[in-house]
Amino acid sequence: MTTLHIPDHVHILGPQRLRPTLRPALDRAQIGDRIATITGGWEEREGEDEELRSHVARDVVDLRIWGRLEGVFAANQELRTAMQERYDRIRVLRRLYQRQLSHALASARELLTTHDGWCEDLYELATEASIDAVRIIDRKHREHVADIHASFRERLDPSRYPELARQREEIRATLESCSALCIAGGHVAILLNRMRALGVLDHWGTRPIFAWSAGAMVLCPDIVLFHDRPPQGAGDAELLEPGFGIVQNLVVLPHAKRRLRLDDPMRVALFARRFAPARAIALDDGACLEARQNVLTHVDGSSRLDEDGSVVLLQTSGSAA
Amino acid sequence: MNQLLRELAEQGRNEGAIDAFLEKHELPFVDGSKVTFVFHGFVDEVYLQHWIFGLPSSQQFERMPGTNLFHLTIDIPARSRVEYKLEIRKNGQRRLIADPHNPHFARDPYGANSVVQGAGYEFPDWALEDSEARRGETQDHKIESRVFGGARDLRVYLPARYRPTRRYPLLVMHDGQDYERFASLVTILDNLTHRLEIPQMVVVMTQSPNRLHEYADDPRHADFIADEVVSWADERFSLVDSPSARGLGGASFGAVASLSTALRKPGVFENLFLQSGSFAFTDIGDHDRGPLFDPVVQFVNRYRDAPTRPAQRIFVSCGTYESLIYYNRSMVPILRDTGAELRYVEARDGHNWENWRDRMREGLSWLFPGPLWLVYE
Numbered sequence: 001m002t003t004l005h006i007p008d009h010v011h012i013l014g015p016q017r018l019r020p021t022l023r024p025a026l027d028r029a030q031i032g033d034r035i036a037t038i039t040g041g042w043e044e045r046e047g048e049d050e051e052l053r054s055h056v057a058r059d060v061v062d063l064r065i066w067g068r069l070e071g072v073f074a075a076n077q078e079l080r081t082a083m084q085e086r087y088d089r090i091r092v093l094r095r096l097y098q099r100q101l102s103h104a105l106a107s108a109r110e111l112l113t114t115h116d117g118w119c120e121d122l123y124e125l126a127t128e129a130s131i132d133a134v135r136i137i138d139r140k141h142r143e144h145v146a147d148i149h150a151s152f153r154e155r156l157d158p159s160r161y162p163e164l165a166r167q168r169e170e171i172r173a174t175l176e177s178c179s180a181l182c183i184a185g186g187h188v189a190i191l192l193n194r195m196r197a198l199g200v201l202d203h204w205g206t207r208p209i210f211a212w213s214a215g216a217m218v219l220c221p222d223i224v225l226f227h228d229r230p231p232q233g234a235g236d237a238e239l240l241e242p243g244f245g246i247v248q249n250l251v252v253l254p255h256a257k258r259r260l261r262l263d264d265p266m267r268v269a270l271f272a273r274r275f276a277p278a279r280a281i282a283l284d285d286g287a288c289l290e291a292r293q294n295v296l297t298h299v300d301g302s303s304r305l306d307e308d309g310s311v312v313l314l315q316t317s318g319s320a321a
Numbered sequence: 322m323n324q325l326l327r328e329l330a331e332q333g334r335n336e337g338a339i340d341a342f343l344e345k346h347e348l349p350f351v352d353g354s355k356v357t358f359v360f361h362g363f364v365d366e367v368y369l370q371h372w373i374f375g376l377p378s379s380q381q382f383e384r385m386p387g388t389n390l391f392h393l394t395i396d397i398p399a400r401s402r403v404e405y406k407l408e409i410r411k412n413g414q415r416r417l418i419a420d421p422h423n424p425h426f427a428r429d430p431y432g433a434n435s436v437v438q439g440a441g442y443e444f445p446d447w448a449l450e451d452s453e454a455r456r457g458e459t460q461d462h463k464i465e466s467r468v469f470g471g472a473r474d475l476r477v478y479l480p481a482r483y484r485p486t487r488r489y490p491l492l493v494m495h496d497g498q499d500y501e502r503f504a505s506l507v508t509i510l511d512n513l514t515h516r517l518e519i520p521q522m523v524v525v526m527t528q529s530p531n532r533l534h535e536y537a538d539d540p541r542h543a544d545f546i547a548d549e550v551v552s553w554a555d556e557r558f559s560l561v562d563s564p565s566a567r568g569l570g571g572a573s574f575g576a577v578a579s580l581s582t583a584l585r586k587p588g589v590f591e592n593l594f595l596q597s598g599s600f601a602f603t604d605i606g607d608h609d610r611g612p613l614f615d616p617v618v619q620f621v622n623r624y625r626d627a628p629t630r631p632a633q634r635i636f637v638s639c640g641t642y643e644s645l646i647y648y649n650r651s652m653v654p655i656l657r658d659t660g661a662e663l664r665y666v667e668a669r670d671g672h673n674w675e676n677w678r679d680r681m682r683e684g685l686s687w688l689f690p691g692p693l694w695l696v697y698e
Contacts, residue, residue, distance in 0.1 A: 015697075015698060017698065018453065041696075041698075042698075043487070044484050044486045044487040045482060045484060185696075185697050185698045186696060186697070186698055187692065187695055187696050188695055188696070188697055189695055213697040213698055214696070214697040214698070217697060225694045225695065227693055227694060230518070230693060230694075231513075231518045231682050231683060231686035231687075232683075232686055232687055232690065238694075240695075254697045255697065258516075
C-alpha cells in the first residue's frame with residue numbers, strides 16, 4: 001500500500017466556513033502569536049479576514065499576494081501581456097486536453113462497468129489499459145502546462161522587475177517574524193501562481209503550515225480539479241498542473257460530499273485508480289489531517305477513496321492513509 | 322379504472338369509506354404513465370381543465386356508480402409536469418377550482434393551479450432555499466424613462482459579497498419580478514452562485530405596465546432596455562464593459578422582447594435567454610392568435626425572411642405541451658444558421674413559470690459558466 005507522506009509541519013484542513021478547525025489545530029501545535037495568512041485565493045476580497053482573525057485569536061498578518069501582484073502587473077505592461085498570453089495558451093491546451101479525456105474516460109468507465117461473469121482477468125487487463133491511457137493523457141498535459149509556465153517564469157525573473165523583487169523581499173521579511181503560515185482556499189490557480197511568483201514558500205523551510213481547501217490543494221504534487229455533478233459537461237476530473245509537492249502521494253478533495261458522487265463505486269474506483277499511487281482524500285467540513293513521522297496523529301472527518309470503489313473513513317494512528 | 326379505486330368500489334361505496342380512502346392516499350394517483358384524478362363532492366359533473374397542447378383541454382370525469390366520487394385516468398408521460406384546474410358543474414353553474422385533494426400548487430400572476438408530476442419528475446433542489454448559500458441583496462429602484470415618459474420600477478439583484486472593486490456580468494430579465502415571485506429567481510441566483518455554477522452577477526429585473534404591447538417589437542422598448550436600463554446600471558454598479566458579459570432574457574412575450582431588442586441594438590447583448598418565446602409566424606395567410614399577436618407575427622415573419630445573428634450565445638427552451646412548441650422548434654435552426662452558438666432544451670411541461678424555473682440552471686450556467694472547476698473555498 002502506498003504511504004501517504006505528510007510532513008510533521010503540515011496540517012491539512014477541510015473547508016473552514018461552516019466548521020472552523022484552524023484554531024484547535026493551531027492550539028495543538030502550540031503556535032505562538034504572530035501568524036501569516038494567505039487569502040489571495042479570494043481575489044478582490046483578499047484581506048477581508050475579520051472572521052478568520054476572530055477565530056484564531058492571534059496576531060495575524062495577511063501577505064496580500066493577490067493585491068501585490070495586481071500592482072506589479074498594473075505597473076508593467078510587458079509582464080501583463082506575458083501573463084495574458086500564458087492564460088490564452090493554457091485555455092487552448094485545456095480544451096484539447098478535455099476532449100482527449102472525454103474519450104479516454106468514457107472507455108475506462110465502460111470497461112469498469114462491464115462484466116460477464118467469466119474471464120474477469122481479461123476484463124481487468126483491458127480496464128487497466130484504459131486507465132493507463134488516461135494517465136498518459138494526464139502526464140502529457142502536466143508536461144505541456146509546466147512548459148508554458150516555465151517559459152513564463154523565465155520572463156518573470158524578479159531581477160528584471162524591481163517592483164516584483166521588492167514585493168518578494170517584503171514577503172520574505174514579513175515571514176521571518178511569523179511562527180506559522182495559514183493558506184486559505186479560493187481560486188486554486190491564482191493561489192498557486194501568485195505564491196510561486198512571489199516566492200512565498202522559498203524561505204519558509206519546515207515551519208508549520210496550516211492549509212485548507214484550495215490552500216491544501218496547492219501543497220500536493222498535482223492539483224486535480226474535480227466535480228461529478230457540473231451543470232454542463234460530463235464531470236471529468238482534470239489535472240490543472242503540478243503543485244508545490246510539499247505533501248506526497250496525496251490528492252485532496254475539498255467539499256467532496258457536495259462535488260463527488262461518493263455513492264457511485266465506479267466513479268470512486270476510477271478516480272482512485274487513475275491517480276494512484278497518490279491517495280485521494282475527501283476533505284469535508286471539519287476535516288483535519290496531521291501526522292508525526294508519517295503516522296497519522298490526528299484525523300477528523302476525512303475519507304479515503306479506494307480502488308475497489310469504497311470510501312473509507314480515516315482513523316487516527318497508523319499510516320493507513 | 323385505477324386499481325385502488327376498483328378496490329374501493331368492491332369494498333363498499335359509503336361516503337365514510339370514501340372519505341377515509343381519500344385521507345389515506347396521495348392524490349392524484351400516479352402509476353407509471355397513468356395518472357388518475359379524483360374529486361369527491363355533491364356536484365353534477367367534473368371536468369379536467371389543463372393546458373396541454375395536443376390533448377382536449379376539457380375532459381370529463383366518470384362518476385363511480387352510487388357515489389359522489391368522480392375520477393378520470395389519462396396518460397401522462399414520464400417526467401411530465403402538468404398544471405390543471407377542475408371545472409365543477411352544479412345546477413347549471415360552472416366553477417373552476419384547484420384540486421382540493423392535491424396539495425401541490427404552482428402560483429402565477431393570475432392565481433394558482435394544481436400540479437401533477439409524472440413518474441420520474443424531480444423537483445430541482447437548486448430552486449429551494451439552501452441554508453448554506455449566502456444571500457444576495459435585492460434593491461428597488463425607479464428609473465426615469467425618457468423613451469416612455471415617466472418612471473419605471475426596476476429591481477436589482479446584487480450577489481452576496483458584491484464588491485465595487487470587482488466587475489460583474491449583467492443580466493437583464495424581462496418580467497424579473499414575476500420570475501422572482503413565481504420562478505424563485507433570487508433563490509436560484511443565490512444557490513447557483515453558491516455552487517459556483519454561475520459567476521457572481523448583477524441582475525436587473527424589469528417589469529412593464531403594458532408588456533403585451535411594449536414587448537411586441539416596439540422600438541421604444543429596445544431603446545429603453547439597451548440605452549436607458551443598461552446605461553443606468555453601468556452608472557450605478559460595477560459591471561464588465563463588454564457585450565459578451567451582458568445577457569438579456571425573458572419568457573413568452575418577454576422572449577420576443579429580448580430577441581427584438583438584441584436585433585434592434587446589435588452589440589449590446591451577446592447572451593440571450595429565451596424561454597417559451599411567443600415566436601408566432603405564418604408561412605401563408607393570416608394567423609389566428611388575435612390582434613395582440615399582429616406585431617409579433619410581422620416581426621417574426623420579417624426575421625425569418627432575413628435572419629441575422631442576434632447574439633453570440635442563445636439559450637432557447639420550450640415545453641412540449643405548449644402550443645408555441647412548433648414556433649420555437651422552427652426558430653432554432655434559423656437562429657443557429659446565423660452563426661450563433663445555440664442550446665435548445667425541451668421539457669414535458671406547459672407555458673408556465675415552473676417550467677421556466679426548472680430550465681434556469683441549465684440556461685444560466687450555459688450562458689454564464691461559473692468558476693466551479695477552479696474555486697475551492
